[in-house]
Amino acid sequence: MAGDSTAQPRAAARREPAPGRLPAEVTSFVGRRQELAELARLLAAARLVTVTGPGGVGKSRLALRAAARAAGAFPDGTWLVEIAPVQDRLLLGHAVLEALRLTDGTARPPLDVLTEHLAGRRMLIVLDGCEHLVDACAELADTLLRALPGLRVLATSRAALRASGEHLLILAPLPVGPVGPGTLPDAVQLFADRARAVLPSFEVTTASADGIAQLCRRLDGIPLAVELAAGRLRALSVEQIDARLNDRFRLLTGGARTALPRHQTLRTTIGWSHELxxxxxxxxxxxxxxxxxxxxxxxxxxxxxxxxxxxxxxxxxxxxxxxxxxxxxxxxxxxxxxxxxxxxxxxxxxxxxxxxxxxxxxxxxxEEQRLLRRHRDWYLGVATWGEVEWFGPRQAETAERTELAHPNLRAALEFCLAEPGEEQLALLLAGTLWFYWVGCGHLGEGRHWLDRALALDPEPTEARAKALWVTGYMATLQGDLLTARPALEECRRQALDTGDDRALAYAVHRQGCAALIGDEPARAAELFEEALWHYRTIGELNSNVLMAMFELGIAYLFQGDQESGEFWLGQVRELCEEHGEQWAYAYGLYALGYSHWMDGEVRLARARARESVRLNHLFHDLLGIVLAIDLLALLETEPTGPGRPGDLREARVLQGAAHRIWQAVGKPFFGSRTFNGPHRRCEERARAGLTEQEFTEYFDRGARLDLDAAVRRALGGDGRAGGPGALPGPRPVPPAPQPSPARNS
The missing domain is CATH 1.10.10.10 (Winged helix-like DNA-binding domain superfamily/Winged helix DNA-binding domain)
Known part of the structure; x- marks a missing residue:
């Protein structure tokens, strides 16, 4: 033979990979600044990073943008491997070879070919859409990263790969609010950008911004859903799209034909997750x-x-x-x-x-009805246990836990009201939540649910009696005596007819509240005394009983009988400290502040009122907050010492802040002349000492303060309770044995 030419196996046609190229973006990239920065940090620190999140949230788009930005750190390229089209895990390695433009005709395993060809290279591989082959992708990434120290892998998946060394970036939907002057949430900006592709003249105006933001909120800020909705502007207005969202899976179709099938409609996007x-x-x-x-x-x-x-x-x-x-x-x-x-x-x-x-x-x-009933049962239990724990050292935690459950409590109430045979449970649930409606600033919503429940079932049951006194109580606090008095009288009559001593005690108690804001303090005191007798007779002691003592104390103060008033307020404070109760304690502090003002003890009155504001703010109790702020406004008009006059401007600021809060409660001062007395006196002093312009200007300044800003202002401007003279809260006590739910009132 002319030369010894040993035949080589026809294999491994070495075609060195050129530096990788990512697909060019065909639409603008909106938002995600923080996420891009965090992803860049992760890619610099970790060799395997996975972007996870629900379907349509923009994982692929974010990963590709981050990979493009990081390209300079990888001289051998950034490469995209689309995993979604690969259905057989055995073909995964071949798909990677193809994406990296490597060919091999041997029978060697693809991973062996990859580790040989990529040895010594510094590159980034993007594995996009791993969720349906998550185990295979995890194995692939782990094998390559162990063999190739210059390699980094950026994956996108609805599920974490759970491979060694994996770092996760969990991608949330786009922000959907709030809309402010000159600022639009990212979801609204995305909608506007995609809308202009359909309607070049489309603009987000001051008038339309809130409607678009509402639409984006209903779409959860999911970029795919927002883009599909914007595409519907060819035939529908924003308002029409919003109105049709109840069937969002039928409405949100028509994605780009070149998009992956799972991204062409919202239903198939979510269905892809379902199949996994x-x-x-x-x-x-x-x-x-x-x-x-x-x-x-x-x-x-x-x-x-x-x-x-x-x-x-x-x-x-x-x-x-x-x-x-x-x-x-x-x-x-x-x-x-x-x-x-x-x-x-x-x-x-x-x-x-x-x-x-x-x-x-x-x-x-x-299964829907069965699950809704179980859901209803659980949240009736949440309400019942919350009522039990409201009286004691866990009040603040109970308030927060009930706030977290609020959307589900609404759903449970709606189910009870809509389902035949559930009317008594609707009354029970709405009435049991009195502590939340009253103590956490939801008077209007509580009235809504109770009015609906009472209209459904007139049967004189314990649940109806409770709903009646709770309705009367809340209507009284709103200054609506035309509703309160008939409801409380019906509760009293039913209690007498049925021998319901507990309902009778509550009805009489709340009739006393109606008399108090009806400017009948003497009659109110009689009713409170009677209610407290009933409470003692049945062995009732809870926050309602403490409030009866507070209200009796106020009734005596309004009659000028400070000795009797302070006796009952002292009882409130003593019992609150004994049981770790803070909500009724805050009202007691307001009343003690009022009493100190009557005695001319301005410094002590201010400390009491400020502590009342602080505690009521813990519960978001708007009524307690506004009463104490209005008292603080009056105290600002008092001299603080010889030659040290009060601050009339600050008094007007606090009056303005209180005015804004009253709008969210009901009638200012319940429509009561007696409760309005300190406010009127403050107003008269300010009008006498300020110019008309100052009188109006400083009130308007206060009226522009939101709730948190108003509270900070009332507490001395720094958000803390009052500095010198501030009072501690009730002493904490060890948790008592859990009371039985059977003692619910």
Missing amino acids: CTVQERLLWARLSVFAGSFDLEAAEYVCAGEGIEPDDLLDLLSELINKSVVLRVEASCDPRPEDGNTCGVRFRLLDTLREYGLQWLRAAG
Whole structure:
């Protein structure tokens, strides 16, 4: 042979990869500044980074933008590997070879070929859309990263890869609010940008901004949903799109033909996530759709376990749904309860879009009514236990926990009102929540639910009696005596007819409140004394009883009998300190401040009133806040010492701030001349000492303050209670044994 030419296997045609090129962007990139910065930081620090989040949230777009920005750090290129078209895990390695423009005709495993060809290179590979082959992608990434020290991998997936060394960036939807002068949320900007592609003349105006923001909120700020909605502007207005969102999966279709199939409609985007779930995960997804807003693990276990889901399996299933970006983990700030290990710190929620999809499956399975009843039962328990714990050292925690449950309490009330046979439970639930309606600034909403429930069922039950006195109480606080008095009289008559001593005590008590704001302090005192006798007879002691003592003290003060008034206010303070009660204590401080003002003890009166503001602000009790701020306004007009006159301008600022808060409560000072007395005196002093311009100007300044700013102003401008002379709250006491729910009032 002329030369020894040994035949080589026909393999590994070496075609060195040229520096990779990412696809060019064809639409503008909106928002995500913080996320891009965080992703850049992660790529600099970690070799495997996965961007996770629900379908349509923009994971791919963010990853490609970040990869393009990081390209300078990778001399051998940044490469995109689209995983979505690959359905067989055995073809994954071949797909990577193809994306990197490497060819190999041998029978060697693709991973061996990749590690050989990429040895010594510094490059970034973007694995886009890994969720349906998550295990295979995790194995691929782990193998390549161990073999190739110059390689970094950026993945996008609805579920974490759970590979060694993985760092996660959890991508949330775009911000949807608030809309301010010259500032638009990212979701609104995205809508406007995509709308101009359909209607070149489209602009976001002052008049239309709020409507567009509302639409984006209903779409959860999901970029895909926002883009699909903007595409509907070819045929519909923003208002028409919003009106049709009840069937969002039918409305939001018509994505770009060149988009991946799973991104062409909202239904297929969410359906892609659904297909990635196991049968049990799908079942849990459907059952979780009965929750409105966030929920905790205990609620999910009670409502969703059983009949196909073992209680012991629920946590693992929930964790998988979180991992697949179906359920979002939400941090809440409620304090832990160390004696039983429970905490409000971790909660969960479904985006409305995912919730609606799950609800369709729940209905198809015929489970909706059963799950709604379990949901109703759980939140009736939340309300019942909240009422029990309202009297004691856990009041602030109870207020926050009930606030977190508020959307679900609304859903439970709506179910009871809409479902035949649930009327008594509607009355019970709405009445049991009196502590939340009154103590946490929701008088108007409480009236809404109670009015609807009372209209449905006139049967004279304990639940109706309770709903009647709670309605009368709240109507009184709103200054609506035309509603309050008939409701309380009906409650009293029913209690006498049925022998309901507890309802009788509450009816008489709240009739005393109506007399007090009706400027009949002597009659009010008689009724409060009678109510307290009833309370003692039945052994009742709770926040309502303490409020009866506070109100009796005020009734005596309004009659000029300070000795009797201060006796009852002292009783309130003593019992509050004994039981760790803060809500009634805050009202007692307001009344003591009023009494000190009557004695000319301005410094002590101011300290009491400021502490009342601070405590009421903990509960978001608007009524308690505004009463104390109005008293502080009067105190500003008092001299603070010889040659040290009061500050009339500050008094008008506080009056303006109080005026704004009253608008959210009801009639200022309940329409009562007696309660309005300090306000009138303050106004008269300010008018006498200020020019007309100053009188109006400083009031207007106060009226522009929001609630938090008004509270900071009342507390001395720094948000703390009053500096010198500030009073401590009630002494904490060890938690008492848990009372029985049977003692609910």
